[in-house]
């Protein structure tokens with residue numbers, strides 16, 4: 001059978017099918033595996049490509065397909081206006097949370113009442129009605145920030161899903177492979193080849209059509225015939241999908257002695273008025289203050305490298321020079337406030353827009369590819385009209401991160417298993 005795409009979802013479904021005794025060929029249009037899970041080199045410095053920390057369920061899903069990796073567990077630190085939250089909560093953060101208990105209780109009580117989801121349509125409505133302290137409201141807006149959504153347009157069920165950390169994802173229980181996210185990809189590729197699977201790189205799939213008793217997959221390298229196709233391409237709910245905001249990256253390299261809190265992966269900066277800031281971005285404007293987060297990519301004797309992620313305004317492809325400079329100055333200024341001495345250790349910076357990233361790597365930089373209308377769920381893994389199985393974040397569990405993509409791969413393999421056949425090249 002054919003699996004399209006050697007991203008995490010495609011690789012996991014391929015391995016799961018191989019484990020069930022199927023013959024699997026993976027077709028990947030890039031020259032490397034892993035999709036958004038990998039690394040890249042710029043100016044001799046190594047940087048993480050996109051995904052970097054994972055829900056703790058990742059360990060379990062990988063072990064289901066015979067892949068065992070060592071993960072570190074790190075804390076996350078979020079600077080929200082004047083307050084600081086460490087997740088999982090330290091005693092100091094527990095004190096901060098205790099100060100906001102009345103707001104927290106009001107919010108919990110509101111969502112426990114029957115019919116609350118008819119009363120509030122969006123994250124912003126719920127927070128406005130229940131949380132009185134603006135700083136705490138900013139902290140509770142974190143799921144909207146992580147999703148790249150204006151909280152006024154963030155579906156309530158999605159927002160609560162973000163808070164409920166399903167499947168096992170949340171900033172208080174994240175894990176990272178000890179040597180970086182590309183370790184997951186490397187381990188999956190090794191497992192796939194050990195089970196007899198193969199990957200054809202530089203093979204762009206153009207279309208799939210039915211043949212007598214099977215399917216023909218047309219690619220830049222000829223046609224493949226098979227009975228079953230699992231596709232890691234997005235399965236959109238409509239012809240005009242609207243995505244969440246796109247993430248840009250400021251790559252930073254520092255001298256090796258640059259300060260960074262130990263035992264911490266992500267350090268985030270969320271401005272006072274985060275909701276308004278996200279709304280401005282969604283409306284296509286760069287707000288003066290905006291949320292961003294930084295995490296370490298590599299540490300050698302010669303340097304340390306970090307990625308800073310922040311959102312581009314909707315519809316903006318490139319920033320003009322003054323805005324780009326202002327953005328970089330804002331980020332480095334905030335970094336120095338959160339991590340004193342960090343800015344003076346910087347030796348290299350490169351800002352990569354989502355468009356540049358797409359041009360360089362052929363991958364989109366959005367967490368949510370398809371904002372579904374309220375009341376609707378993701379399309380099914382199996383497209384009844386075409387018989388093609390889909391994997392990745394546009395199908396499968398109602399969440400948008402790597403663990404959910406991997407779970408969709410496992411779910412697809414389970415659905416496919418009874419009817420899979422052998423692939424051959426025409």
Ligand SMILES: Cc1cc2nc3c(=O)[nH]c(=O)nc-3n(C[C@H](O)[C@H](O)[C@H](O)COP(=O)(O)OP(=O)(O)OC[C@H]3O[C@@H](n4cnc5c(N)ncnc54)[C@H](O)[C@@H]3O)c2cc1C
Pocket residue numbers: 004005006007008009010027028029030033034035036037049050051052053054055203204205206232233247362363364365366367391392393400401402403405
């Ligand atoms: C900037 C960013 C940061 C993120 N950070 C995190 C994080 O820290 N933690 C987390 O859990 N999640 C994170 N995510 C989400 C996570 O990266 C995704 O959920 C996950 O990588 C999706 O895996 P996938 O295999 O479905 O898709 P992808 O990684 O996009 O892989 C799809 C693969 O299919 C290939 N392909 C597509 N079309 C074709 C075609 N026509 N022919 C052949 N091949 C094709 C692509 O080249 C690619 O290799 C992040 C996402 C982004 C954008």
